[in-house]
Amino acid sequence: MDPYSIPFEDFGKYRDWKFTKVADAPALSRATAEEVVAALKRAEAEDRTLMAICPVGPIDYSWWAEAMNRDETDGSRLVTLNMDEYIGQDGEPIPESHPLSFRAFMNAGLFSRLRGRARVPEANIHFPSPADPAAATRLVERHGGADLCFGGMGLTGHLAFNDPPEPGEPCDDEQVRNSRTRVLRIGRESMAQMAMGGTGGNREIIPPTAITLGMYELLMSKRIHLTFMRSWHAGVLRRALFGPVSGRCPGSFVQEHPNVTVTLTELAAALPLIHVAQRVAE
Numbered sequence: 001m002d003p004y005s006i007p008f009e010d011f012g013k014y015r016d017w018k019f020t021k022v023a024d025a026p027a028l029s030r031a032t033a034e035e036v037v038a039a040l041k042r043a044e045a046e047d048r049t050l051m052a053i054c055p056v057g058p059i060d061y062s063w064w065a066e067a068m069n070r071d072e073t074d075g076s077r078l079v080t081l082n083m084d085e086y087i088g089q090d091g092e093p094i095p096e097s098h099p100l101s102f103r104a105f106m107n108a109g110l111f112s113r114l115r116g117r118a119r120v121p122e123a124n125i126h127f128p129s130p131a132d133p134a135a136a137t138r139l140v141e142r143h144g145g146a147d148l149c150f151g152g153m154g155l156t157g158h159l160a161f162n163d164p165p166e167p168g169e170p171c172d173d174e175q176v177r178n179s180r181t182r183v184l185r186i187g188r189e190s191m192a193q194m195a196m197g198g199t200g201g202n203r204e205i206i207p208p209t210a211i212t213l214g215m216y217e218l219l220m221s222k223r224i225h226l227t228f229m230r231s232w233h234a235g236v237l238r239r240a241l242f243g244p245v246s247g248r249c250p251g252s253f254v255q256e257h258p259n260v261t262v263t264l265t266e267l268a269a270a271l272p273l274i275h276v277a278q279r280v281a282e
Helices: 008-015 025-045 061-070 102-109 134-143 173-177 187-196 215-219 235-243 251-258
Strands: 018-022 048-056 078-084 084-087 148-151 182-185 207-211 226-228 258-265
Touching: 008 018, 008 235, 018 251, 025 061, 025 258, 078 134, 078 215, 078 251, 084 102, 084 258, 134 215, 148 182, 173 215, 173 235, 173 251, 226 235, 235 251, 235 258
Parallel strands: 018 258, 048 078, 048 148, 148 226, 226 258
Antiparallel strands: 084 207, 182 207
16 A cells, blocks of 8 residues: 555545544644643543643644633643753753744743633643653653643654654664653754744754653553644655554554544645645645
């Protein structure tokens, strides 16, 4: 089976998951917001917390804030753990003043926008720390796995900053599958992807080191909700979701998870097309 040739309409033939196609990125973020609000209401009814693993990139969290404020959800029920964060040359997380700070992104898009009952206590907001990477693992294990893990995938099939080994290096599938929260050097392909997609080609501004949750913590989640919205996601998602399960494409390990939901835009759902010349716009 050539995964790149599978049309969206046939996805359900190969994976017993819920696949939802939406018009665009705002519709995708709106869908995740409504899911979080519904999950928070269930958590309140059951007198428990809701733990969510949050990525930076695939979701516009302002939709979450709007929905949580609208429905006056109990923000004290929400426990967040970010997937990753860049690390500076001093070995510490980059400051919030850095334009690529994930903490600043979450504060601006979500936490600072919440009002009244919807506010999330500071003690409920977690980022993996280079001072104690295992703290993130302990947090996930104490909860019995995150209730919801949102995420997208990079060009290498990375989930969070779990890149495959560099070309020519050996690949141990079990080592990738069981990787834990750690500080690592970001793969070259991922650095190039982020420079093209997030910094206008300014590669020098991207810190080469990050701390990331491992595949172990991500796959422990009770539910994984993957989101895809870019044109090049058309090939990435097909390789990861329908191709071989391998550490060469870390995101492919979600194929082994029992509870996966996928939301994708029309752009990402389209079959990947080959162009001799690079397209000038999505």
